[in-house]
Amino acid sequence: MPSFLDLDPDTPFPLQNLPYGVFKPRDRSAPRVGVAIGDFVLDLSVLEEAGLFEDAEVRRRRPFSQDTLNAFMAMGRPVWHDVRRRLQTLLDAGTPTLRDDEALRDRAFYRRADVELVLPVDIGDYTDFYSSREHATNVGTLFRGKDHALPPNWLYLPVGYHGRASSVVLSGTPVRRPHGQIKPEDGPPVFGPSRMLDFELEMGCFVGPGNPLGEPIPIARAMDHVFGLVLVNDWSARDIQKWEYVPLGPFLGKNFATTISPWVVPLEALEPFRCAGPAQDPEPLPYLQPPAPLGAFDIHLEVSLRTARMEAAYRLCRSNTRHLYWSMAQQIAHHTVGGCNLRPGDLLASGTISGPTPGSYGSLLELTWRGAHPVTLPSGETRTFLEDGDTVIMTAWAEGDGYRVDFGEAVGTVIGGG
DSSP, rough: OOSSSOOTTTTOTTTTTTOEEEEEOOTTTEEEEEEEETTTTHHHHHHHHHOOOOOOOHHHHHHGGGSSHHHHHHHEEEEEEEHHHHHHHHTTTTTTHHHHHHHHHHHHHGGGGGGGGEEEEEOEEEEEEOOOOHHHHHHHHHHHHHHSSSSSTOOOSSOOOOOOOOGEETTTOEEEEEEEEEEEEESSSSEEOOOEEEEEEEEEEEEEEOOOTOOOOOGGGGGGGGEEEEEEEEOEEEEHHHOTTTOOOTTTTTOOOOOEEOOOHHHHHHHGGEEEEOOOOSSOOOOOOOOSOOOOOOOOOEEEEEOTTTTSEEEEEEEEEEGGGSSSHHHHHHHHSSOOOOOOTTEOOHHHHHHHHHHHSSSHHHHHTTSOOEEEEETTTTSSSOOOEEEEEEEEEEEOOSSEEEEEEEEEEEOOOO
């Protein structure tokens, strides 16, 4: 797919990707929607103003001149497909519309380094699942013992909880160490800053068209409601969480920050990377049985850590979304089966994605086995959990034939809680 732009063959944002984001130009004018292509951001509001989109609904509603992706996300898969194909045509080396119009190009293209990315979606609701069997087994073993690692319901339904949408932040936003109640081994609880602050490596999907209240989304149509995917770091204060989570689950241990990557990779860009997920035994109930076996995605994941004393980041783990036991389609079908209505812009996260080997565990809780095996860093420092000044860097990509679809980074630096 050659473009008239001079794209590096190894660019994370080739024509096969075209992730959506919201940005502010260098003149600090209003945010608008763009796509990443090579080292550039293509301003879709300029193309919209020039009448270059053929879809009648896009022409009428002008979703790209808005400061979030919500309006475009609500328009549904046929419109997303038409816009994506139109963008690929306009960027193609054989199409003169942009290639030969210097004035239009000057208005439409910005260097990625020269723009400010902002939170791309107005997130109304945020749900976090618990869909990695390896992660659930590891955590259960640590807290309940090997014989009782998985709760009785875990193999029958996608476990999840409702998170805090207001504290979802963009990559690069500092994360303040949270305070809360912590229960020592002996004695009553005390109040103070978390000493067991952790990251959780996750993938999140943004909902496009929702469903009316009381009308479940059948699993066969669940993926029609997925607009695209982002990286998610579901920061966790393990010591606060341990004391508070019984009986109603996470609260202060989770609600202080959730970091997402700024570029939303459209689901269509990830279709070539569909693969089979883990075998499910026992067989899911009928409403959770997928219509096709390729419900997972082969997306590579990495987490690196850089302390205040380190110049370069150190890779802590590698994992892959194909390890997820419960698929996105199953998560959506279960989320709505009781009549819950999803809405455009809702964020559904996978839960920590851990693989079968220690090097693929997606949290420090697992990597250090609850602090029993500290990680030794190149600087000579050790970590059981995160300290002030630590920067967590998450990356994700899918490998195609001669190209790669990248998610960018989800980055957060821990700062003192005061």
